[in-house]
Amino acid sequence: MDETRVILIAGPTASGKSGLALRLAEELGGMVINADAMQVYSELRVLTARPDAEAEARVPHALYGTVAAADAYSAGRYVSDVTDALEQARQCGLRPIIVGGTGLYFKALTDGLSPIPPIDDDVRAHWRAEAAEHGARHLHGVLSGRDPEMAMRLAPGDTQRIVRALEVLESTGRSLAEWQRLPGEPLLPETETVRLLVAPEREELVRRIDRRFDGMVGEGALEEVQQLDALGLDPALPLMGALGVRPFRRHLAGEIGLETAIEASKIETRQYAKRQVTWSRRNMSSWNRLSAQQMECSVGQIMHFVQNAD
Incomplete structure (x- = not known):
């Protein structure tokens, strides 16, 4: 396998893809590049499950927490920022590993963006x-x-x-x-990438979602939303639609109890994960699927599996 190929790791929220990216980066000498539309923002580190300081200290990371909540980040800007991150990785001799759950970002990278003119x-x-x-x-x-x-x-x-x-x-x-429907120019054609799709069983994914959200609450997710709310931002901004924000804001406004907000957040996260799985089946059918068992394998075994699947 060509060791210069960019590794792409997609999958639903809470599927373990970020942990896989970290393992690959450590073993292969890589840089982890974000492909999650909410993790680009500097606010809500806990609630959006951004890599923590310990993970960021282990390997270089890019495009995490670089955008203010008041900014409406776009797919066009994302492609431009990834272009810069890829160049930075190559100059440092690092293997680019792009990981996240935002299908539009991966589609923009692998298929190109539609030539939509700037909006007035x-x-x-x-x-x-x-x-x-x-x-x-x-x-x-x-x-x-x-x-x-x-x-x-x-x-x-x-x-x-x-x-x-x-x-x-x-x-x-x-x-x-x-x-x-108009074709774009891909930044990362198929021949220049290794494409991995993390695909856990539904029951396991639901357990992971619920367990992770409980952990987020303990780590200060509600307090993050309280700080975000204090900014008085436009509700149409992307980060205001992050999973958990709406239920927690309703709780902070006194409309619902905390347990109700937590359960509502878990439900909307499960629904989002279901949409991600449906989207990936439709748009990523040619990607190499990794089961939960395969993700437990060594990095060498995973790369061997991918090489044989190509």
Whole structure:
């Protein structure tokens, strides 16, 4: 196997992919590069399960905690930042290992981004204000009337993506679905990558999600949301949609008890993981799947498995 190929590790939340990336980086002399849309933000380190200081001290990490919560980070900026991180890794003689659960980021890297023109600032501000005033479900109804195809793709509560669909439609006059059908230029073609998809059994994944969230609460996740809430940010900003933020904000507002907020957070995390699994089945069918048992193997055995699967 070509040892210069970039290793990509995808999988649902709480599946153990970050731990695998750390092991590979230690054994292969690598740099771990983030592919999680929430872990790019400097806030909510615990709640977004960013690598802790001990992990970051063991191997070099990139694109973790580099963006402020008030910033609406985009896939376009992500590809640009990964390009820089790959160059940094190569200059340092490190094997790039890109890990995360954001399918759009991997798709942008391996398939390229659609050539969507920049969105007018006034249009973006308008739809964010609408989201703040009326909420995601109202905007989903607006989108259904103007762009039924995109509305069918998006969950009624997905504020960030609904706002994105509306602003693209208004700014360009074309549906986001049309733009997404236009081919892009991949940064990482298949021949330059090793593609691993972590695929635990559903029951094990649910146990891991619940266990991890309980740990997050003990490590200060609620306090993180309290600090985030104090910033008074636009609710349409990406980080405000991080798993656990909405239930904890409702608890902080006195609307629900803490146990109810914790259970609601676990439920939305399980639902998100289910969507991730569905998306990966549809979009990552050619990737090398790793079961929980295979992830327990040595790094050498994992790489041997991948080499034989190629």
